[in-house]
Amino acid sequence: MTVTEAAKRSALPLRVGMIGLDNSRVVTFARLLNDDSHPYHVAGARLVAAWPGLVSPDFPMSAQRFDGFVAELRDRQGIRMTETINEVAEQCDALMLEAVDGRTRADLFERIVAFRKPVFVDKPFALGSADAERMLARAAACGTPLMSCSALRYAAALTEGLQSWGEEAMGADFYGPLPLEPTQAGYFWYGIHTAEMLFRVLGPECVEVRARRTPDHDVIVGGWKDGRIGTIRGTRTGSEQFGGVLHGKTSSRTIEVSAEDKPYLASLLEEIIPFFATGRPPVDTAETLAIIRFLESANRSLLLDKQIKMSIS
Numbered sequence: 001m002t003v004t005e006a007a008k009r010s011a012l013p014l015r016v017g018m019i020g021l022d023n024s025r026v027v028t029f030a031r032l033l034n035d036d037s038h039p040y041h042v043a044g045a046r047l048v049a050a051w052p053g054l055v056s057p058d059f060p061m062s063a064q065r066f067d068g069f070v071a072e073l074r075d076r077q078g079i080r081m082t083e084t085i086n087e088v089a090e091q092c093d094a095l096m097l098e099a100v101d102g103r104t105r106a107d108l109f110e111r112i113v114a115f116r117k118p119v120f121v122d123k124p125f126a127l128g129s130a131d132a133e134r135m136l137a138r139a140a141a142c143g144t145p146l147m148s149c150s151a152l153r154y155a156a157a158l159t160e161g162l163q164s165w166g167e168e169a170m171g172a173d174f175y176g177p178l179p180l181e182p183t184q185a186g187y188f189w190y191g192i193h194t195a196e197m198l199f200r201v202l203g204p205e206c207v208e209v210r211a212r213r214t215p216d217h218d219v220i221v222g223g224w225k226d227g228r229i230g231t232i233r234g235t236r237t238g239s240e241q242f243g244g245v246l247h248g249k250t251s252s253r254t255i256e257v258s259a260e261d262k263p264y265l266a267s268l269l270e271e272i273i274p275f276f277a278t279g280r281p282p283v284d285t286a287e288t289l290a291i292i293r294f295l296e297s298a299n300r301s302l303l304l305d306k307q308i309k310m311s312i313s
Contacts, residue, residue, distance in 0.1 A: 014045040014276050017092035019085060019108055020053035020099025021069045022062040025122060025151075028265045029096065030077050040266035044273040047073075049080045051088045053108075056101040059183045089115040094276035097121045102184050106131040113144050118276045121148040124192050124295075125288055127185040132292040136285050145279035147272065148288050150196040151264035152176075152242055152257070154271055158197055161255045167248030171229050172201045174244035174255075178218055178234025186299040187211075187234075191220070194232040195291050197244060197255075198222070200283075202230050204290035205312045211301040220298045225312060 016033065018026055030047045031038055052070050056062040073079040082088050085108075089095060094117055097108055102124045112119060119139075125148035126132040139146040152158070174194040181189040199206075205225040212219050220232040242257040257264075271282045290312065297308040 013043070014093045014273070015048045015091065016045045016276070017088035017095050018047060018050040018073075018079075019088060019095060019097045019112060020104070021050055021073060022053065022055055022066040023098045023100035023122065024065065024069065025265060026050070026069055026098050027072050028263065029098075029269065030073055030079060032263075032266055032269055034077060040263055042266060042269040042273060045094070045276060047077075047079055049082055049088045049091045051082050051085050053099050053104075056103070056183065059101050059181070061181070062100050085111050089117060092117070094118040095120070096272075102127040102188055106135055109135050110138065113138050113142050116142055116144050118145040118147070118279055120272050120275070121146065123148070123150045123196075124184070124188040124292070126292055127188050129289065129293050129296050132289050136289060139285070145275070145281065146285055147275050147281035147283065148285075149268070149283050150193045151268040152193040153196040153200050153283065154267040155197070155242070155257045155264050156260040156262040156267050157255050157257045158200065158244075159267065160260075161246065161253050162201070165246060165248070165251075165253045167246070167251060167253070169201045169228075169246050170249060171247040172198055172244060173231045173233070173247075174198050174242070175233040175235070176242040177240040178236055180236070186302065187218075187220070187295045188299075191218075191232065191234060191295055191298065192291065193242065194234065194244075195294055197242070198230045198232060199287060199291050199294070201246060202228055204284070204287040206230070206290065206294050207310050207312060208307055209294060209297040209301050209310060210307040211298040213302055218302075220301075222294065 032042050033047045055066045105126050174197045176194045178190050206222045207225050208223040210221045216237040218234040222230045244255045246253040301308045
């Protein structure tokens with residue numbers, strides 16, 4: 001079924017399928033979509049089927065939690081489990097690629113892209129620009145609508161801050177937790193959250209990156225084409241809150257992400273469901289690629305201990 005056909009199907013909610021269930025987000029997404037009594041229920045779609053996928057034995061977050069997440073969706077929420085990816089794609093109007101291990105992204109996406117149904121790829125989109133470019137090229141060749149981002153991009157506090165501020169951002173600083181996962185290529189695992197917030201504010205045209213690390217902290221400084229500067233501060237000790245400061249010509253605006261009760265994933269779903277219905281992603285795939293290049297360049301900067309110049313083509 002194409003996007004147009006799905007939109008015309010009826011007044012019934014869109015049927016959503018999940019690929020990969022070794023990710024804690026799948027439980028929250030299922031509750032937000034399927035539980036009408038949830039205080040932050042997101043209408044317009046229902047999770048109806050899932051392919052559990054495979055675990056990554058060398059990635060504890062995948063291997064140790066997989067069975068529990070599958071049981072929650074199957075036994076408590078009544079989600080139909082399928083034997084193959086094809087069965088999910090055939091039964092659903094749109095797909096969510098949720099497998100937690102970024103190393104599996106390119107292969108799993110290749111297995112669903114030809115169905116030409118809207119696909120949301122959870123973070124990280126890929127663990128390098130080469131895979132990201134191939135995935136975007138395949139989506140374009142197949143005519144498959146594609147969206148990928150961190151939920152922090154649409155955190156309620158950031159959205160409200162940008163809408164009510166009344167200034168143009170001349171720079172921005174964001175902070176958040178930065179645990180490291182050896183299998184997930186440095187900053188791609190948790191750095192992507194603060195990077196998404198930074199790019200939402202400053203846009204995709206980052207042209208240089210410098211990263212520094214101490215045992216407990218990292219700082220990444222990005223330079224934009226028009227001279228603006230954006231920074232990320234990640235911590236592995238102390239506070240695990242996300243936030244930041246927007247800098248304008250006449251004022252600065254503090255963003256306290258934890259000050260809002262609304263879950264990040266609810267705000268994200270409010271962007272995903274209209275995308276599933278229309279095929280028009282709220283974040284340009286060129287910006288998604290720019291973020292992958294930014295994280296890749298930050299990893300390289302850290303390795304080489306120098307500033308890295310980036311292309312924005």
